[in-house]
Amino acid sequence: MGGTEHLTVERRGATLVLTMNRPEAKNALSLPLLVGLYDGWLEADADHEIRSVVLTGAGGDFCAGMDLKALAGKGMAGDQYRDRLKADPDLHWKAMLRHHRPRKPVIAAVEGYCVAGGTEILQGTDIRVAAEGATFGLFEVKRGLFPIGGSTVRLPRQIPRTHALEMLLTGRPYSAAEAARIGLVGRVVPDGTALDAALEIAERINACGPLAVEAVKASVYETAGLTEAEGLASELLRGWPVFDTADAKEGARAFAEKRPAVYRRE
Numbered sequence: 001m002g003g004t005e006h007l008t009v010e011r012r013g014a015t016l017v018l019t020m021n022r023p024e025a026k027n028a029l030s031l032p033l034l035v036g037l038y039d040g041w042l043e044a045d046a047d048h049e050i051r052s053v054v055l056t057g058a059g060g061d062f063c064a065g066m067d068l069k070a071l072a073g074k075g076m077a078g079d080q081y082r083d084r085l086k087a088d089p090d091l092h093w094k095a096m097l098r099h100h101r102p103r104k105p106v107i108a109a110v111e112g113y114c115v116a117g118g119t120e121i122l123q124g125t126d127i128r129v130a131a132e133g134a135t136f137g138l139f140e141v142k143r144g145l146f147p148i149g150g151s152t153v154r155l156p157r158q159i160p161r162t163h164a165l166e167m168l169l170t171g172r173p174y175s176a177a178e179a180a181r182i183g184l185v186g187r188v189v190p191d192g193t194a195l196d197a198a199l200e201i202a203e204r205i206n207a208c209g210p211l212a213v214e215a216v217k218a219s220v221y222e223t224a225g226l227t228e229a230e231g232l233a234s235e236l237l238r239g240w241p242v243f244d245t246a247d248a249k250e251g252a253r254a255f256a257e258k259r260p261a262v263y264r265r266e
Contacts, residue, residue, distance in 0.1 A: 002043050004081075007036030008058070009043070012199060014051040014206040016044045016104075023059025026113050028067035029096075031081045037095040041102045048265050051210050052202040053102060055125060056109040056195050062134070065116025097124025098150045101221060103214050105205050109198035110134045111191065115173070119184075120149030123158060126217065127201055128185040130176040131194045136184060142171035157224065159183045209247040209263045215239065 003009040010017045018040040020027035027033075044053045057063055085091055094100035096117065101124070108125040115137045122128060122136075130136075138155075140147040147168065155164040163182040167174065179185045189197045205213060219238040223231035242248055246266040254261035 002036065002039045004032040004036035004039075006030050006033035007040065009036070009040055011050075012054075013203070014049060015054055015199060015202040016040065016047075016050045016052075017054045017056065017195075017199075020055075020057040020063055022067075023057075023061065025067055026061040026064035027057040027059070027118075028064045029117050030067050031085060031092075034092045034095040035081050035084050038091055038100070041094070041097075041100055045103050048210075050104060051206040051213070053104055053106045054109055054195070054198045054202055055106060055121070056198065057111065059112075061112035062108070062110040062114035063118030063121060064113045065118055065120075065139075093149075096121050096149050103218070105202075105213060105217055107198045107201055108185075109194040110136075110176075110185065111194050115139055116147070117149055120147060120151050122184070123150060123154040127198075129187045129189060129194050129197045129201070130179060130185040131191045132176050132188055133191045134176040134179070134185075134194075136174040136176070136179045137172060138167055139171045139173075141169060207260070209242075209245075209251055209261070210265050211245050211247050211263075212242050212251075215242050 006020070006022050008019045008021050010019070018037065020033055022028060022030060022033060040053070044050045090099055097106075098120075105127065106125045107127045108122055108129065110122070110128065110130040111134060112131070113135050114122055114130070115135060116139050119136050119138050138147045138151055151168060155168065159182050174184070176185065176188045180188045187197060215238050219235050222238070223234050226234060247263045250263060251261050
């Protein structure tokens with residue numbers, strides 16, 4: 001199991017749980033944390049036993065964005081992490097899900113602060129659960145900065161444009177209830193229970209056929225922005241091969257025999 005001093009990695013059945021672990025800094029993004037995140041995404045995709053990923057934060061917060069001192073390597077990043085960044089200058093964008101999309105479903109479990117870079121990572125996840133006390137927002141413009149983690153592109157595609165522009169241009173904080181109302185998160189739960197709720201969703205995903213799950217996720221993203229005709233054509237290319245798998249036959253048999261399906265990714 002991978003991880004770094006700023007990211008813990010845990011297996012819970014078929015779910016890989018990635019926990020950003022810098023509670024003293026509200027899990028602000030450091031170089032070790034970014035390296036750990038990227039390695040976590042790769043581990044999830046490479047391990048066929050893993051069927052879903054949950055991303056969360058330690059100490060009651062999700063992520064408060066970039067830690068510029070840590071990214072500069074001032075006492076917080078060893079040579080091995082700087083060497084990784086030199087070898088792959090795009091690594092930080094992959095870690096933040098800007099330039100990388102995991103094949104497995106990614107569920108965000110948000111408590112506390114999920115702002116700036118935290119809200120940008122959130123946009124790269126597939127399903128989002130937030131605690132009632134969570135806070136969201138893109139504060140970059142208030143500091144004369146640009147939310148370059150993908151928000152000017154992704155946010156207007158994920159929520160209504162008027163809400164996206166208000167969030168981007170005002171830099172104000174949003175409560176979990178408001179984030180749910182505009183569609184940034186899908187579910188709001190009592191404080192302290194976001195991880196449990198995310199794991200419950202993951203278990204439901206894990207019980208489904210993994211080849212079907214991955215094909216459905218891929219189709220949703222591949223067809224975004226296409227015309228309806230183009231999207232439907234693309235869907236057929238993704239969908240038909242699933243029907244020829246052993247897992248599809250197992251699903252039908254299990255239904256007929258009134259038992260849980262045993263999927264083998266075949």
